[in-house]
Amino acid sequence: MTIHLKKLAVGIISIDKLIDRQKMIMDNYGEIVHITRNKPKREMELVQGGSLFWIIKRQVCVRQKILNVKHLIRDDGKKSAGIILENKLVRVRPTPMKPFQGWRYYDTQDIPPDIEDSNFSDEFNAELSKLGLY
Numbered sequence: 001m002t003i004h005l006k007k008l009a010v011g012i013i014s015i016d017k018l019i020d021r022q023k024m025i026m027d028n029y030g031e032i033v034h035i036t037r038n039k040p041k042r043e044m045e046l047v048q049g050g051s052l053f054w055i056i057k058r059q060v061c062v063r064q065k066i067l068n069v070k071h072l073i074r075d076d077g078k079k080s081a082g083i084i085l086e087n088k089l090v091r092v093r094p095t096p097m098k099p100f101q102g103w104r105y106y107d108t109q110d111i112p113p114d115i116e117d118s119n120f121s122d123e124f125n126a127e128l129s130k131l132g133l134y
Contacts, residue, residue, distance in 0.1 A: 003045040004106040005083070006053045006060060007034070008099060015062055018054060019089065032064070032085040035072065036103060039081035043069045052085060053092065053106055060095040060112055064088065091115040 012018045022032050040046055051063040065086040072080045093112040 001045055002049040002108060003042050004050045004053060004063075004108065004111055005040065005046065005066070005103045006055060006097065006106040007103040009054045009056045012054075012056050015056065015089065015091070018056065018062070022085075022087070022089075026087060032087055033070070033082040034085060035080055035082050037078075037080050038102065039071065039079070040069060040083075040103075040105075042105065046083075051090075051111075052083060052103075053111065054089075055097045058097060058099065060092060060097050062089045062091050063111075063114075064090070 009018055012021065025032050034052065046066045047068055050066045052066055053060050053063045055061070065088070066083060067086055068084040070082040070084060072082050074080050092114055095112040
């Protein structure tokens with residue numbers, strides 16, 4: 001069974017800013033890795049088609065396919081995990097989300113649908129979603 005993650009994009013104000021940050025990560029590490037303190041216990045379900053859904057400004061906006069989860073050791077000797085993500089962002093229907101810390105599992109039946117290539121701005125897509133038109 002596939003499972004997904006949802007994660008706040010802390011300090012990110014737009015999808016373009018997320019793209020910029022991930023370009024820097026790619027340049028430094030050769031892959032897009034999101035480092036997290038806690039390793040997901042349902043790792044196998046994540047790498048079998050799961051995605052990480054990014055929450056920007058209290059809305060689920062985009063997702064990235066999870067390719068792998070690496071076990072890491074921090075400089076202080078503590079364990080952590082690196083979630084390896086595909087270098088492709090897929091826009092999803094903007095969906096409101098309350099803030100939380102860390103990441104949470106996101107069941108398949110709850111995830112927002114992908115948006116086909118949209119020429120609209122993120123704000124316009126969010127307004128369409130609020131009105132139930134998207």
